[in-house]
Amino acid sequence: MSSHRGASGLRTLFFLLLVMVFSLGAILLMGQLQSSRAVSEDTYVFSEVFNEVLSTVQEHYVKEVDAKTLIYGAIKGMLAELDPHTVHLPPEYFQDMKVDISGxxxxxxxxxxxxxxxxxxxxxxxxxxxxxxxxxxxxxxxxxxxxxxxxxxxxxxxxxxxxxxxxxxxxxxxxxxxxxxxxxxxxxxxxxIQSVKKELKEYDLGYVRITNFNENTDRELKQALDDLTRKAPDGLKGLVLDIRNNPGGPLDQAVKVADAFLSENVIVSTKGRDLSDDKTWYAHPEGAYSGFPMIVLVNGGSASASEIVAGALQDQGRAVVLGTQTFGKGSVQTLLTLKDGSGLKLTTAYYYTPSGRSIQEKGIEPDIKVEELSPDQRLALEHMRRERNQRLREQDLEGHFQSKDTDEKKPAAAPVPAEPEPEPPAADEEEAEKIFKSEDYQLERALDLLKSWEIFQAVLKKKAA
Known part of the structure; x- marks a missing residue:
């Protein structure tokens, strides 16, 4: 009897739990349906307002305006309320976008x-x-x-x-x-655009510059690295990957470039409002170029795909990042083709580095901060600026002739000694800056660090022996 009552009680408890689960599910489902219904109702109401305005303009505006102009203008205004990377691309602009990617x-x-x-x-x-x-x-x-x-x-x-x-x-x-x-x-x-350039520096140090990312970058990079490896008799002793002033490009190319130097773990992940935009890209063990130290050069012109590469190599400890803070463009745009041949470039997610850092606005902070110009070069430029600001002009001299009347001398307040002739102007400071940058202080620092690494390794091997 007691056993029967116990079994009956368990059945009752199970039934009540089942009812509670179904009830909770029904409540959640109703909430979602109501939320969706509210969104749909709002969209319907405001669509009606939009159609009313469109119809009124077409019927009563002082001049006749074609529907395409009005609709495209409305789309442009709508997307302007979002972020600067979300844009509508009329057919001819959409073609421009496709051409950009081809290089x-x-x-x-x-x-x-x-x-x-x-x-x-x-x-x-x-x-x-x-x-x-x-x-x-x-x-x-x-x-x-x-x-x-x-x-x-x-x-x-x-x-x-x-x-x-x-x-x-x-x-x-x-x-x-x-x-x-x-x-x-x-x-x-x-x-x-030649996406990848290369050079073998002294001490078998490789230098690879990626000017931008396009659909050929991964192939060009592999060719460059293979060529450098062949030219270095005992293999590369180190590599500088220069992505300064690289504005970015397709995400898949950034992933492939980072994958060339990594053999495991996350390269980059994206997170968006829609679960379908939450994705993670991983490195593959085969084909990775390894066995040598790396330095990645960055600056304020390194953006988007460049920041993905720098962030992945930095977080995984594969490379030291040297230079200045990057641009901070960490959003993902999806390119959609619309029915009339125009396009919609829509921001759908944000990028995150392997450690979970957001690139957006913050960019990538270098491990070693090095300005474009050396302290001596900056001092020389500052000296030029001061010299330029202090340099006398004719109009600054007491008693100078006025341009409107060269027969009449401007009276001097008091006799003054003759002023010395102004010195010939110093070299134009922008030209000087170009000369300084051609010396590439950041690259020199990177190469010095790699040389030091090789020296330290040799010292350690001697001690071990």
Whole structure:
């Protein structure tokens, strides 16, 4: 009897638990349905308002306007409420985007982005017209051929800078430290980007420069590393991977470049609002280039894919990162083709390094901070600036002739001794800066560190023997 009651009690308890589980599930499901219904109702209500405005404009506006202009304008306004990397690409702009990824296009050779609402140079690509003209990372593009850029989105700005080879475009540029903007007139050219460059330095130290990431980067990198390895009789003793002023490119290429030097663990992960955007990429054990120390060079022009590579190699302890803080572009854009042939570049997730760090806005902090110019070079430039500011001009001299009347001498307040002739101007400071940078202080420091590593290794082997 007692046993029967116990079994009956257990059945009752089990039934009650089952009812509670189903009830909880039903409540959660109802909540989700109500939430979805609320979103759907809101979308429906505001869509009705949009259609009402569209219809009213088409029927009563003072001039006839085609539907495409109105709809594209509305889409542009809608996406402007989001982040600067989310944009609608009309068919011709969408084609530009596809051409960029292939590694050959016509234009100036700069990667641009929005920073604090300003059209900003992320990085000029090496050996392109923009790079040769002297544009720099963080330059603000205020006008394109005299047209203010404040109301342009990224793709409109890119499209305006594109054009036939041999034609010119004038960019009005602001730069930190300048008192007023300056114009750069640049002749467009066909931009054929050699993504990877290489050189074998002394002591069998390899130097590889990745100027940008495109669909050929991983193959070019492998060729470069294989060639350097063949040229070093006893194998590479160290490698400098230079991704300074590299504006980035396709995510898959960043993963493949990092994978070339890693044999295990996470390379990068993404997290978004949708679970389908939560992804993780891992290194593969086969084919990794290892057995030598590495230094990765970065600066403020290293963005996006460059930051993924630097972050992965830094977090996994495969390389020391040297230079200055990177750009901080850590968001993922998905490119979608729309029915009319236009495109939607939509931010869908954020990048995270293997340790879980977000790249967005913060960028990658180098392990060893080294400025572009050495302390002596910075001191020399500062001396030039002071010299320039103190240099006398004719109008500063007492009793100088006025331009409007050279027959009349400006009266002097009191007799003064003759002023010495001003010294010839010192070399232009921007030209001097170019000369200093051609010496590449950061690269010299990186190579010195790798040489030191080799020396320490030799000393340790002697002690062990």
């Amino acid at each position: 050959e296009f016509g234009g100036l050779g700069i990667e641009i982005g929005m920073r604090h609402g300003m059209l900003t140079v992320v990085s000029p690509i090496e050996d392109t017209p923009a790079w040769k003209a002297g544009l720099k990372s963080n330059d603000m593009i205020l006008k394109i051929d005299g047209e203010p850029t404040q109301n342009l989105d990224l793709m409109e700005a890119v499209h305006k800078m594109r054009g036939k080879k041999g034609t010119s475009v004038t960019l009005t540029v602001g730069r930190e430290g300048w008192t007023e903007p300056q114009d750069f007139t640049i002749v467009r050219d066909i931009i054929k």
